[in-house]
Amino acid sequence: MSAALDYTRQEMMAIATGREIRDGELAIFGVGLSMLAGFFAQANHAPNLRSMTEGGVYGATPVGGLPWGIECNRLAANATSFTSALDALGFLVASGRCDVGVIGAAQVDKFGNVNTTGIWDGDIGPHYRPPKTRLPGAGGANDIACGAGRFIVMASHERKRFTNKVDYISSPGYLDGGDSRARKGFVGGGPSAIVTTLGILRPEPGTREFVLDGWFAFSSVDEIKAHTGWDLRVAPDAREIPEPTATELANLRRVDETGALRKK
């Protein structure tokens, strides 16, 4: 039985993210966790997934372990096409062709806005000042957030990360909620889920505020609320999310052959 399976929270997060990706879709992954989730989906239930990276590596699955980066030889050794950022993020994402993207977040707020730029001590204020802690920046995530049909945010579920309002919007979610994103006219639909190390949050229709949709077997509503920086509401049909099956876990571990997700 799956209850007897030993798996980490990171593995559960990757599997839950992978389940969001459907067979036949055109998908774009970032490096690290999101790539593992995407390649897991391809190995597990989406054999016809068409994947690309934002630098324009197409048709590749990693060789010899988790790639160090998007242009890493572990992907370059198994690609069917090399193009460019303009092609991948522009012709295929900004155009509206890409179905789904997966991005990470240092901070995410109740409307699914993502900060990967920096952490400030309080409001930045009207005068821009350097962050207390500088983070990687928007990268391709802003382009995915603006252009992909939908996107999934992956984040470690900690109170400091799940904040009422992010310090800096690097990648737009539903902005101020309601129709504020729609009024910007982005080709992409916005975040469909925030998959965390504890459960899954989804946007409530209308308000576009993220509410709890499900918790993992090792978690609970109370634990998730305690680790969320806004007053998280629970969807009426929220439920426990099925644990990984033995097949799912085996498929994930085949992709994660260096065990990046196995570290507790």
Add this chain to the structure above:
Amino acid sequence: MPNKLISLAEAGRRFSWDGMCYASGAALPVGSDALVFGRELLRQKRKDLHAIFHCCGQQLNLLAAAGAATKAECGFAALEVVGFANGLRRAVESGRLALEDYSNLAMALRLLGGALNWPFVPATVNIGSDLQDRSAFAPDAYPSREKIPAITDPFSGKEIGAFSPLKPDVAAIHVTLADANGNAILLGTEWSRFELSRAAKRVVVIADAIVDPGCIRQYPNLVRIPELLVEAVVYWPFAAWPHSSPGMYDMDEEHMFFMNKALASEQGTADYIRDFVESYSDLDSYLDMIGRDKIAHLSDSVSSFLLDPYRRWILPADEVARLTAPDAGSKEIAA
């Protein structure tokens, strides 16, 4: 056929000056980056650089840590799985370097705009976020209306944004293969090296290997940077080290982490510059510095087969050295 091969030191002298707008990188951090040109900029004590890097690699990390760059624009400012870019981070957090944030598509589009001599590029990304509202170069303007100003699409009437085009003074572009004339083949993704080669006012290519012109004529479709854009060619194996170069060598994991750790402090940076920037005098001593065993190990890459079609045209090092002799620039090569 003109021979544009010059030494790295000469390229540094001829194609850099204090305060210039310098573009390089143009690949994600662990991919190819003309890193050795950045080392040369430090050897020549360049300062006050305005750096344009599609993504920050170890080159920008090093230039920022050393205090040589005071302004930078990029899309991604870390080293992917290797971690945050400690040198850049330190320079930004201390206020020594102003980092203007864009997204990765924005950087490619701005280079495209520069290449096409467009007055601006329509922006459908970066708008509606703090990438549009916040400017490190004009910190008092909030929300900023200069960085990515809102404009009206004349056809639909919708509000979009405008990106400023980029026209760097000099681009040092890492390529896998080039002939002595500057025709270049890039293995792996280009990121925005194609656009950059057209946007920059002056282009130097830094090649891991020099090939016979026959190679270029065999694969003209793959020559994404033709010689007419290129002013100089530098032959420098392991030019992207410790980054990877698809087909040529893998990332040097040990040195990537070592270097980033060193750049996290002033002292570490000074030690790094002493040991890995100022310590070599020529190509041989550069390769000795990396370590011959390490070079053999990194060259044994899962991607090596990508180079197979081109191997027969790669010129031996001694022939390239002869072509790079001080007076070789005036010689014509039989093509």
